[in-house]
Amino acid sequence: AIAEGTIDVIENYAAGRVQNCVNLIDEALGTCVLSVRHVDRVGVLAKVFADLRNAGCNIQQMQNQVFLGSAAAVASINVEGELSPELLAKIESDDDIIAVSVAH
Secondary structure, X not given: OHHHHHHHHHHHHHHOOOOOOOOOOOOOOOOEEEEEEEEXXXXXXXXXXXXXXXXXOEEEEEEEEEOOOOOEEEEEEEEEOOOOHHHHHXXXXXXXXXXXXXXX
């Protein structure tokens, strides 16, 4: 039983899952999901986050998946707030951003 528990802890840690936490929300939060395909480079998401912050948007949940080859990734960001056309254009204007889309 102890060995099985140890294996569970290691597997969950390796997968990035929080174990034995009782107060996490199971459903998606936010008013919309912002999908950002981007070059997998240091600082790219930091700029997206700064743009969202400056627009008064709060990131509720997010996941970043790197594509095979590690050259690009897609971030799925659950956002609380208004994503104006101007904000989306600003995010997409960065040379390291491949595409931006929003689902409500």
